[in-house]
Amino acid sequence: MKNSRRHFLKHSALASAGTMFIPSFLHGSSELIGAAKGYKKVVIIQLSGGNDGLNTVVPYRNDLYYKYRPNIGLKTSDLHTLTDEVGINNNLTGLKYLYDEGYLSIINQVGYPNPNRSHFRSMDIWQTASGSDEYLNEGWIGRYLDSQCSGCDKPYHAIEADDTLSLAMKGKNNTGLALTNANKFKQMLNEQDVHLDHAENENLSYLNKIYTSTQMSAEYVFDHSKIYKSKKEYPKGAFGNSLKLIAELIISQSETKVYYTSLTGFDTHVGQKGRQARLFENYSEGLKTLVLDLKENNMLDDTLIMTFSEFGRRVKENASRGTDHGTANNVFIVGRKLKKPGIYNAMPDLVNLDKFDLKYQVDFRNIYATMLEKWMDVDSSKILGKEFKPLQFV
Amino acid sequence: MKLDQKEVQHLYWRAGFGGTYKEITKYTGKSHQDVVNDLSKKAANYKPLKLAVPIKPGEVKMKDLSVDERKEFQKTNRTNIRQLNFDWIQLMVNDEGALREKMAVFWHNHFACMSGQSVFTINYLNSIRKHALGSFRDMLFAISKEPAMLQYLNNQQNRKKSPNENFAREVMELFTLGRDNYTEKDIKEAARAFTGWGFENTGEFVFREKQHDDESKTIFGKTDNFNGDDVLNMLLENKQTAHYLTQKIYAYLVNDQLDEKQIQSLSKTFYESDYNIQTLLEDIFLSKWFYKSENIGTRIKSPIDLLVGIQKSFHVKLNEADPAIYVQTVLGQKLLYPPNVSGWDEGKSWIDSSTIIVRSKLTQMLLLSGAIDILPKQSGDDFELFKNAKKLRKINSQLDVNAFKNEFASIKNDVELMHYMLQIDTPKTMNISISKEDKGSLFRTIAYYSQLMEYQMC
Numbered sequence: 001m002k003n004s005r006r007h008f009l010k011h012s013a014l015a016s017a018g019t020m021f022i023p024s025f026l027h028g029s030s031e032l033i034g035a036a037k038g039y040k041k042v043v044i045i046q047l048s049g050g051n052d053g054l055n056t057v058v059p060y061r062n063d064l065y066y067k068y069r070p071n072i073g074l075k076t077s078d079l080h081t082l083t084d085e086v087g088i089n090n091n092l093t094g095l096k097y098l099y100d101e102g103y104l105s106i107i108n109q110v111g112y113p114n115p116n117r118s119h120f121r122s123m124d125i126w127q128t129a130s131g132s133d134e135y136l137n138e139g140w141i142g143r144y145l146d147s148q149c150s151g152c153d154k155p156y157h158a159i160e161a162d163d164t165l166s167l168a169m170k171g172k173n174n175t176g177l178a179l180t181n182a183n184k185f186k187q188m189l190n191e192q193d194v195h196l197d198h199a200e201n202e203n204l205s206y207l208n209k210i211y212t213s214t215q216m217s218a219e220y221v222f223d224h225s226k227i228y229k230s231k232k233e234y235p236k237g238a239f240g241n242s243l244k245l246i247a248e249l250i251i252s253q254s255e256t257k258v259y260y261t262s263l264t265g266f267d268t269h270v271g272q273k274g275r276q277a278r279l280f281e282n283y284s285e286g287l288k289t290l291v292l293d294l295k296e297n298n299m300l301d302d303t304l305i306m307t308f309s310e311f312g313r314r315v316k317e318n319a320s321r322g323t324d325h326g327t328a329n330n331v332f333i334v335g336r337k338l339k340k341p342g343i344y345n346a347m348p349d350l351v352n353l354d355k356f357d358l359k360y361q362v363d364f365r366n367i368y369a370t371m372l373e374k375w376m377d378v379d380s381s382k383i384l385g386k387e388f389k390p391l392q393f394v
Numbered sequence: 395m396k397l398d399q400k401e402v403q404h405l406y407w408r409a410g411f412g413g414t415y416k417e418i419t420k421y422t423g424k425s426h427q428d429v430v431n432d433l434s435k436k437a438a439n440y441k442p443l444k445l446a447v448p449i450k451p452g453e454v455k456m457k458d459l460s461v462d463e464r465k466e467f468q469k470t471n472r473t474n475i476r477q478l479n480f481d482w483i484q485l486m487v488n489d490e491g492a493l494r495e496k497m498a499v500f501w502h503n504h505f506a507c508m509s510g511q512s513v514f515t516i517n518y519l520n521s522i523r524k525h526a527l528g529s530f531r532d533m534l535f536a537i538s539k540e541p542a543m544l545q546y547l548n549n550q551q552n553r554k555k556s557p558n559e560n561f562a563r564e565v566m567e568l569f570t571l572g573r574d575n576y577t578e579k580d581i582k583e584a585a586r587a588f589t590g591w592g593f594e595n596t597g598e599f600v601f602r603e604k605q606h607d608d609e610s611k612t613i614f615g616k617t618d619n620f621n622g623d624d625v626l627n628m629l630l631e632n633k634q635t636a637h638y639l640t641q642k643i644y645a646y647l648v649n650d651q652l653d654e655k656q657i658q659s660l661s662k663t664f665y666e667s668d669y670n671i672q673t674l675l676e677d678i679f680l681s682k683w684f685y686k687s688e689n690i691g692t693r694i695k696s697p698i699d700l701l702v703g704i705q706k707s708f709h710v711k712l713n714e715a716d717p718a719i720y721v722q723t724v725l726g727q728k729l730l731y732p733p734n735v736s737g738w739d740e741g742k743s744w745i746d747s748s749t750i751i752v753r754s755k756l757t758q759m760l761l762l763s764g765a766i767d768i769l770p771k772q773s774g775d776d777f778e779l780f781k782n783a784k785k786l787r788k789i790n791s792q793l794d795v796n797a798f799k800n801e802f803a804s805i806k807n808d809v810e811l812m813h814y815m816l817q818i819d820t821p822k823t824m825n826i827s828i829s830k831e832d833k834g835s836l837f838r839t840i841a842y843y844s845q846l847m848e849y850q851m852c
Contacts, residue, residue: 121734135736137743155747164724164771165746175746188751203650203694204818206742207750207847214747320461 049266051309053329064350091280094288102341111328111360122310127168142171156217160260161242182225227252247293270320305334328360407852410492411702437491446477452596474512480715497526506737509542518542530669541593554607559585570629572638583611636665691817697725709797757844
């Protein structure tokens with residue numbers, strides 16, 4: 001990776017702007033060479049709109065399931081069966097493959113106390129890792145960047161494959177990077193003139209800092225995006241492209257700890273079956289392609305992929321062959337170093353409901369804590385605000 | 395005290411959304427009393443905003459509607475609220491009473507609230523605009539009884555037998571005292587005092603006596619059978635409320651680095667005036683310290699400051715609601731759709747690696763009616779999808795060429811323009827003259843300064 005280091009120095013915004021001095025916050029920057037083997041990273045996939053978890057992972061032997069869902073309930077012919085009790089929606093063929101390979105852990109009944117059924121609010125809760133009664137302005141990955149652990153203080157340490165940045169990626173003093181195309185992103189930034197001589201004006205200095213570090217990161221990402229070009233065929237569209245970008249950056253050994261992307265459209269109040277099918281195909285084919293891409297390039301061992309949605313949906317179907325906003329949901333963990341591949345914990349309890357909604361059994365912040373502690377090797381309590389006991393999936 | 399150009403601009407940015415070049419030139423050299431009086435006078439008149447599609451409150455009963463009619467009704471409400479957002483923004487651009495709207499944005503953030511009912515939304519917004527420069531006491535009582543707020547904070551569900559604490563908590567934490575100035579018991583007991591506060595479908599506040607808990611409560615150490623009004627009065631009686639509000643207003647209008655001594659003194663007068671907002675504002679704008687260099691150019695423009703400021707300064711107008719909402723979404727401040735009850739976090743929170751790019755290009759985009767190659771986040775809510783996201787990227791705007799040329803006719807070179815556009819001087823000037831012969835020179839110079847980080851400050 002020596003070549004890329006030279007490249008980076010030569011092309012970095014700071015090096016090229018001759019008159020500019022390098023501000024202190026960029027001193028002692030981390031290794032400029034690529035991420036070595038053993039450099040652990042996570043990919044987070046957000047299913048926006050509230051995916052119906054009960055028609056994703058299906059308790060096909062449970063009569064109550066069919067009682068609550070006489071029209072949209074999935075029969076065994078609509079499923080890939082995983083166990084004697086559990087099947088997954090048969091549009092999740094890619095996910096079935098990952099399950100068979102032992103690369104998938106399904107965590108059921110994930111949620112938080114006093115669940116909120118608003119998309120906006122519940123998404124903020126997941127993204128800021130807050131309780132449902134507190135309002136935080138920083139995202140959990142942003143706080144990870146803020147914690148300034150070695151290798152988590154540059155914008156490119158957390159990349160969102162999108163045009164704009166999610167709250168999850170914004171910290172108090174650091175933010176991640178949002179881009180969909182490394183070349184386009186670099187173009188948007190390269191003409192800008194930045195001055196760094198306003199030390200007395202804290203807010204202006206902050207703007208300059210963010211601009212300069214974004215510029216530098218854009219160069220960094222652009223350089224890395226050229227090293228490996230994937231030949232795999234990802235699903236067409238924004239989501240497939242975002243996974244391809246992520247794969248290319250990982251395989252090019254970009255020093256990025258967190259990648260973030262989302263797929264939207266899961267708000268299935270009406271005509272759920274067909275719509276969820278199309279989304280699932282896109283999701284699971286994309287995910288499988290990503291995993292194979294990483295595996296063939298020896299990068300799967302160092303990558304953990306988590307999929308979540310802001311809430312699950314109501315147990316009982318509605319009158320429009322859809323479902324309304326609900327509560328607890330399943331979370332998927334994909335990787336090759338799973339401690340307990342398969343179905344991690346019990347399926348949702350359809351007997352003891354809370355006003356027709358599922359009761360959560362696993363707090364999502366325990367999942368975050370697991371990833372932070374056991375995978376990223378950092379103290380999660382500083383980032384999550386308090387202690388959450390890690391689970392055993394890695 | 396005579397104001398120089400930078401000081402006039404400072405006042406215009408903080409008490410509004412910036413002034414036009416001619417306004418600034420006109421007031422340069424005038425005393426600060428004269429300029430402040432003038433701004434106050436222009437803002438004195440309150441004119442309510444109206445809904446684009448009038449809806450008679452209570453006329454439509456959801457349960458009487460078919461599924462399709464219900465959808466149609468919800469769509470009308472959404473269109474109304476989006477249009478209201480746009481109308482409000484245009485009012486900020488066009489109306490001379492900018493100080494009222496500037497403060498209304500502050501109060502909208504303070505009393506952050508949203509509703510799917512456009513009638514509730516407009517009543518709430520007009521209530522905030524009406525009281526924006528008046529008495530905070532009146533505003534607190536009015537907003538606490540607005541259906542939009544009671545609905546947003548679930549007070550309709552706050553009943554004698556099953557109290558809902560949401561409203562009682564936020565009224566203390568966010569609207570009056572600020573965090574850590576009350577106990578959990580105060581909230582529990584106050585929630586009981588607010589039981590029975592609700593609203594009718596017609597958009598009227600209603601006190602439902604049957605649902606009200608008339609037993610005695612102990613709040614802030616006092617015991618009586620308090621009602622909701624009593625609690626609001628107790629909150630206003632507490633000097634901490636004046637202090638908390640003054641801190642927030644100081645951060646909004648002066649500096650996010652708080653000067654506790656100045657705040658103490660302001661807050662005392664504010665309290666003694668029985669929460670007269672105009673008094674507090676004049677106290678700030680007529681002080682000497684407000685114009686000190688450490689307060690000038692230190693504020694990061696909010697997305698609204700930026701969006702309104704550009705339109706105002708350069709005589710360019712957005713043509714319709716969609717692009718205006720699109721810009722607000724991308725920049726992270728969509729009026730009438732606050733992220734949650736605590737509103738938007740000001741200052742550095744506006745800034746991240748993507749908003750900073752859009753910000754630095756926004757002026758050019760508006761002037762050129764250009765496109766921003768960035769798609770806003772989709773919330774996932776089916777009703778909120780940007781169905782024509784591609785179309786929205788084109789910022790449909792109209793430049794009034796004559797007004798634009800006329801405005802800057804007296805400008806001779808880029809340094810003069812820089813002094814108008816930037817509150818913080820930049821060392822990187824271009825040393826070019828601006829002339830009528832070189833038609834592009836004015837445009838290029840504006841484009842150049844507008845992309846600098848200094849332009850993001852006010």
